[in-house]
Amino acid sequence: MSVPQFSESTEMYLKAMLEMGNREVVAIGRLAERLGVTPVSANEMIRRLGEQGLVAHTPYKGVALTERGHEVARDVMRRQRLWEVFLYEHLKIEWAKIYELACSLEHATAPEVTEALAEFLGNPKTCPRGNPIPAADGSFRPLDGVPLSAAEVGATVRVLAVNATATDVLKHLQERNLLPGAVVTIVEAAPLQGPLTLRVDGREVALGLSLAEFVIVKSNPTQ
Amino acid sequence: MSVPQFSESTEMYLKAMLEMGNREVVAIGRLAERLGVTPVSANEMIRRLGEQGLVAHTPYKGVALTERGHEVARDVMRRQRLWEVFLYEHLKIEWAKIYELACSLEHATAPEVTEALAEFLGNPKTCPRGNPIPAADGSFRPLDGVPLSAAEVGATVRVLAVNATATDVLKHLQERNLLPGAVVTIVEAAPLQGPLTLRVDGREVALGLSLAEFVIVKSNPTQ
DNA sequence: TGGAATAATAAGGTCGGCCATAAGATTATC
DNA sequence: GATAATCTTATGGCCGACCTTATTATTCCA
Numbered sequence: 001m002s003v004p005q006f007s008e009s010t011e012m013y014l015k016a017m018l019e020m021g022n023r024e025v026v027a028i029g030r031l032a033e034r035l036g037v038t039p040v041s042a043n044e045m046i047r048r049l050g051e052q053g054l055v056a057h058t059p060y061k062g063v064a065l066t067e068r069g070h071e072v073a074r075d076v077m078r079r080q081r082l083w084e085v086f087l088y089e090h091l092k093i094e095w096a097k098i099y100e101l102a103c104s105l106e107h108a109t110a111p112e113v114t115e116a117l118a119e120f121l122g123n124p125k126t127c128p129r130g131n132p133i134p135a136a137d138g139s140f141r142p143l144d145g146v147p148l149s150a151a152e153v154g155a156t157v158r159v160l161a162v163n164a165t166a167t168d169v170l171k172h173l174q175e176r177n178l179l180p181g182a183v184v185t186i187v188e189a190a191p192l193q194g195p196l197t198l199r200v201d202g203r204e205v206a207l208g209l210s211l212a213e214f215v216i217v218k219s220n221p222t223q
Numbered sequence: 224m225s226v227p228q229f230s231e232s233t234e235m236y237l238k239a240m241l242e243m244g245n246r247e248v249v250a251i252g253r254l255a256e257r258l259g260v261t262p263v264s265a266n267e268m269i270r271r272l273g274e275q276g277l278v279a280h281t282p283y284k285g286v287a288l289t290e291r292g293h294e295v296a297r298d299v300m301r302r303q304r305l306w307e308v309f310l311y312e313h314l315k316i317e318w319a320k321i322y323e324l325a326c327s328l329e330h331a332t333a334p335e336v337t338e339a340l341a342e343f344l345g346n347p348k349t350c351p352r353g354n355p356i357p358a359a360d361g362s363f364r365p366l367d368g369v370p371l372s373a374a375e376v377g378a379t380v381r382v383l384a385v386n387a388t389a390t391d392v393l394k395h396l397q398e399r400n401l402l403p404g405a406v407v408t409i410v411e412a413a414p415l416q417g418p419l420t421l422r423v424d425g426r427e428v429a430l431g432l433s434l435a436e437f438v439i440v441k442s443n444p445t446q
Numbered sequence: 447t448g449g450a451a452t453a454a455t456a457a458g459g460t461c462g463g464c465c466a467t468a469a470g471a472t473t474a475t476c
Numbered sequence: 477g478a479t480a481a482t483c484t485t486a487t488g489g490c491c492g493a494c495c496t497t498a499t500t501a502t503t504c505c506a
Contacts, residue, residue, distance in 0.1 A: 007463085039483070041465070043484065060473065087339075092339060105328060105332070108328050108331040110327065112316065113314065232493065232494090261496085262453070266454065282453075
């Protein structure tokens with residue numbers, strides 16, 4: 001009770017935009033897809049968010065977070081990733097489930113709880129999926145990696161983070177050892193948007209391109 | 224995301240009924256008051272809860288939890304009080320605020336998080352306000368104390384629990400040292416529903432009757 | 447026993463966030 | 477430059493949970 005400065009829905013839209021493009025313009029269609037709503041609904045919602053000064057919408061071009069919206073989104077993401085750390089490190093909850101479970105908690109978390117939690121956790125810098133946690137002062141430096149789907153064939157790269165949010169996708173990646181820290185060689189890229197063939201921990205695995213988008217890697221790993 | 228089997232509103236109604244009367248009949252007017260809604264709204268909601276088999280409403284008599292409703296309410300209360308323990312013991316959050324903050328979190332807590340949290344906390348039996356935490360198997364024994372407002376003048380009693388939920392009320396009681404474990408002598412009860420005069424920790428304090436309702440004491444304390 | 451207080455019901459309204467359908471605007475591509 | 481794909485806007489509808497106002501029913505108590 002009491003907490004919500006912004007509605008859960010508002011927070012989800014803003015966080016999705018931050019996750020998808022930081023400050024960049026995002027197509028409303030993509031956003032709708034990610035949030036599981038129709039494009040029409042997303043359009044309506046974006047109009048409301050625009051009226052509140054949280055996003056800037058350029059018709060037919062896309063939508064971007066305003067400074068204010070970016071601030072709120074960082075705060076939501078901070079809460080979310082702190083809860084991920086707690087769920088994984090302290091409650092020993094299954095890695096693939098923590099995003100979804102933390103996502104519920106984030107909207108019910110008052111500022112003083114967020115900061116006390118951060119303190120309790122020792123002010124972690126990254127969540128268990130490898131993503132950076134925005135700091136209390138709002139500073140936030142996104143990872144500078146590239147999606148595995150964009151890495152060169154033949155290259156050996158290190159997984160920095162996993163960007164996925166759906167539990168089943170996370171489970172799928174975990175089963176293939178595609179976790180932060182993993183060292184991966186891109187053996188082959190099948191034509192026609194076909195799957196990648198990878199070597200992970202000496203094992204060959206196939207990975208669809210759309211899944212490979214979720215795996216953020218560093219092109220020249222420190223070996 | 225995902226969690227809510229029952230709406231937040233449903234959970235609040237059921238929990239309030241459990242807090243107010245366990246399985247007993249509660250007047251809809253009282254319930255509405257506690258939840259901060261109009262009696263008309265509470266009536267509507269009780270009808271809906273009745274249709275779902277969670278409560279049994281006898282017109283002009285009041286409403287009581289069904290077995291099913293009692294079960295759900297116990298679960299909500301369990302989540303709530305476990306979070307209270309976490310917020311107080313681990314996050315070091317101010318005692319008077321934990322009810323309200325835990326209340327937000329309770330509705331966003333999936334079963335596996337509840338149980339992992341209980342484990343993490345060492346399966347506590349009571350919350351920081353002294354109230355028992357329903358067990359995972361559903362067993363729940365309410366306190367057998369009486370409200371301080373019903374204690375005899377001259378008696379010396381021990382505070383078992385504080386039943387209040389509003390932060391300002393909790394703060395008020397805390398400032399007067401009326402916390403679980405405190406030993407209190409009822410010095411005087413003013414006439415016409417006037418305040419009680421108490422001796423707490425050697426200090427004389429006045430306490431309005433409606434506030435004294437929130438303080439649950441054991442009549443013959445183990446000294 | 448007759449009011450006062452309380453409870454219940456009815457009717458109509460608001461708000462947020464979603465839906466479908468349909469029509470029009472723009473952009474991208476061949 | 478035409479057509480397909482995408483985006484936007486409009487209209488109307490739904491649901492949950494609340495609101496007000498008004499009417500009727502019941503209970504309690506002096």
